[in-house]
Amino acid sequence: MTAEHDIAVTINGCTVRARVEPRMLLSDFLRHELGLTGTHVGCEHGVCGACTILLDGDSVRACLTLAVQTDGAIIETVESLGSAEKLSPLQEAFRTCHGLQCGFCTPGMLMTCMDLLKKYPLASDDQIREGLSGNLCRCTGYQHIVEALRSVVPKKERAA
Numbered sequence: 001m002t003a004e005h006d007i008a009v010t011i012n013g014c015t016v017r018a019r020v021e022p023r024m025l026l027s028d029f030l031r032h033e034l035g036l037t038g039t040h041v042g043c044e045h046g047v048c049g050a051c052t053i054l055l056d057g058d059s060v061r062a063c064l065t066l067a068v069q070t071d072g073a074i075i076e077t078v079e080s081l082g083s084a085e086k087l088s089p090l091q092e093a094f095r096t097c098h099g100l101q102c103g104f105c106t107p108g109m110l111m112t113c114m115d116l117l118k119k120y121p122l123a124s125d126d127q128i129r130e131g132l133s134g135n136l137c138r139c140t141g142y143q144h145i146v147e148a149l150r151s152v153v154p155k156k157e158r159a160a
């Protein structure tokens with residue numbers, strides 16, 4: 001039997017201590033151990049982006065990350081953004097611009113957008129599309145997602 005490891009992780013602002021097997025995926029840890037089912041699992045191969053979360057501020061695939069690797073890290077999941085009663089500005093933009101249909105890709109899209117908004121000017125739709133290109137959506141045709149992200153880019157960036 002493989003030895004388990006104790007980890008301490010900050011998830012959505014709360015410290016979580018847990019004992020995990022070395023092979024446990026971060027996506028499984030979040031969903032099955034912590035009940036944070038907002039992080040969706042699609043391909044489990046790093047292709048679809050549905051499982052994207054922020055790890056120490058960078059967007060990463062939770063399905064390609066082992067929970068044990070995150071010891072000491074800061075993780076943000078889609079649950080950190082807002083609630084059904086109080087959507088974050090980005091979530092509100094997705095709602096207003098019809099940036100989701102079935103919603104399966106949406107958590108990963110939102111977390112990718114959070115990363116993009118922090119790091120890039122997103123001054124053109126080409127930059128927005130390139131930033132979102134690692135996330136797959138089967139429903140929307142992407143245009144409405146692009147519009148949602150565009151609508152929350154600060155005006156000075158769009159004028160660049």
Ligand code: FES
Pocket residue numbers: 040041042043044045046047048049050051052061062063064
């Ligand atoms: S489930 Fe992780 S990238 Fe598809």
Ligand code: FES
Pocket residue numbers: 099100101102103104105106136137138139140
């Ligand atoms: S809204 Fe259905 S997969 Fe994107």
